[in-house]
Amino acid sequence: xxxxxxxxxxxxxxxxxxxxxxxxxxxxxxxxxxxxxxxxxxxxxxxxxxxxxxxxxxxxxxxxxxxxxxxxxxxxxxxxxxxxxxxxxxxxxxxxxxxxxxxxxxxxxxxxxxxxxxxxxxxxxxxxxxxxxxxxxxxxxxxxxxxxxxxxxxxxxxxxxxxxxxxxxxxxxxxxxxxxxxxxxxxxxxxxxxxxxxxxxxxxxxxxxxxxxxxxxxxxxxxxxxxxxxxxxxxxxxxxxxxxxxxxxxxxxxxxxxxxxxxxxxxxxxxxxxxxxxxxxxxxxxxxxxxxxxxxxxxxxxxxxxxxxxxxxxxxxxxxxxxxxxxxxxxxxxxxxxxxxxxxxxxxxxxxxxxxxxxxxxxxxx
Numbered sequence: 033x034x035x036x037x038x039x040x041x042x043x044x045x046x047x048x049x050x051x052x053x054x055x056x057x058x059x060x061x062x063x064x065x066x067x068x069x070x071x072x073x074x075x076x077x078x079x080x081x082x083x084x085x086x087x088x089x090x091x092x093x094x095x096x097x098x099x100x101x102x103x104x105x106x107x108x109x110x111x112x113x114x115x116x117x118x119x120x121x122x123x124x125x126x127x128x129x130x131x132x133x134x135x136x137x138x139x140x141x142x143x144x145x146x147x148x149x150x151x152x153x154x155x156x157x158x159x160x161x162x163x164x165x166x167x168x169x170x171x172x173x174x175x176x177x178x179x180x181x182x183x184x185x186x187x188x189x190x191x192x193x194x195x196x197x198x199x200x201x202x203x204x205x206x207x208x209x210x211x212x213x214x215x216x217x218x219x220x221x222x223x224x225x226x227x228x229x230x231x232x233x234x235x236x237x238x239x240x241x242x243x244x245x246x247x248x249x250x251x252x253x254x255x256x257x258x259x260x261x262x263x264x265x266x267x268x269x270x271x272x273x274x275x276x277x278x279x280x281x282x283x284x285x286x287x288x289x290x291x292x293x294x295x296x297x298x299x300x301x302x303x304x305x306x307x308x309x310x311x312x313x314x315x316x317x318x319x320x321x322x323x324x325x326x327x328x329x330x331x332x333x334x335x336x337x338x339x340x341x342x343x344x345x346x347x348x349x350x351x352x353x354x355x356x357x358x359x360x361x362x363x364x365x366x367x368x369x370x371x372x373x374x375x376x377x378x379x380x381x382x383x384x385x386x387x388x389x390x391x392x393x394x395x396x397x398x
Contacts, residue, residue: 055081055103061089063110073097073118077105088116088152095121097140099147107151117153120160127165131174131202131229137161138171138198145177145207156188163191169216172199172209179210188219192248195219199255200227201235208257210238221248223264226255226275233276250287253279253297270304273297273319290326293319300324310334310355311347321345331355332370337378 058080059067064087070076076086077099085104090113097118099105107116118139125137139154154169161167169185172178185196196216199209209226216223223244228235233256240258244250245266253259257277264270270284273293280300284290290304294315300322304311311326312333319340325348326332332347335357343363347353353370354361358378367373 055083055085057085057087059087059089060093060116061091063089063108073105077101077103090115092117092119094119096125096138098126099140099142099144101144102146104148104150105152106149107153114151115153116151117155119155120158125159125161125167128171128173130198131200131227135165136168136171136198137165138168140170141173142171142176142178143173145172145175147172147176147178148181149178149183150181151183153184153186155186156190156194159188159190161190161193163193166190166193166195166198168195168198170197171195172197174200174202175205175207177207177209180212180214181210182213184215184217186216186218188221190220192221194248195222195225196244196246197223198225198227199235199237200225201233201255202229204230204234206234206236208236208238210240211242212238213241214243216242216244216246219246219248221246222252223250225252226257227252228255228275232256237277253277271299273299289313290329293321295319298322303327304329307331311350314338314340326350332367333365335361 057067058076059069060073060076072095073093074095074097082101087108090110127135127137130136156167159167167188167190180197188194196219197211201207223246224239226237235255237255237257240260242262244264247267249269249272250264250267251271253271253273253275255275259279260281262282265285269289269292270287271279271291273279273291274295278298282302284304286306288309290307290311291299292313295317298320302324305327307329310331311329312321314336316338321342323344325346327348329350332350332353334355337356339358346366347370348368350370352372353367354374356378357374
């Protein structure tokens, strides 16, 4: 074979080996004997070529997983088992700092993109993370991207310093993260957090089709993108809406406050029920609330003497429909079985809901 032809074939081989299209599948565990396999998830994600797929056999993996290159991490079924569970390791979780200087102890940390995670359970039982550091199930650091699909994050308890999934971006480069079709429960603070300190926002988060139930602020929303079609319930605040992305088509139930919003947030076509304080609480900044349905609430929409756009909402079974409303307000909304349709009294202002600790919810009021 001629020398030029040999060189040509060598170059082609190197290109094919490096191209993402030719990245291979790898396994963690022993359920896929036909694939190259690793004993731990951490070993696999650190060793495989970029853009590979790492298939995780059913079982329990006590480790902190850090993913620093583009890849797909997915749990698979084998025999009659179908759950790959990442649990707390024996050694302390490594801590990273987020874009606001807060300490995060992630069970799964992502620092590259795209990184796609599916069919994985993250369980925080038995953690030793100290109060003041956020125990987080899955953390997409600034500059990373990817999709979380059909995961479960559960059993995170740390004196209110917890988050199921957390995505942020402090870079001027646009990044996107999708969190969808997943389950977050038995968490003592946030289910999902999106944070961005750029204006206009450079994090575009799509959070859709999830079941999210925690005992604190369930979703903290400070990004572009969209928060849609989620089932949210059980905590103090369903959604803290402080980003530019719309909050729409969600079902929120059994909360103190359904939606707390400020700074130009938009909430449309949400269904809010059994809010012991307010279905929607406005914290100022030119927000918009349209076509929401609010049932069984002490207050349907709390204006807090601000001037949001409020129209086309339906309020049923409330003590007060619209509370602390400026005299100039004239939006058209529907009321059924409401004791008092509207109150004024904007010379005094009701007290805002307060966070139980100094987490990202408090930064939203800046």
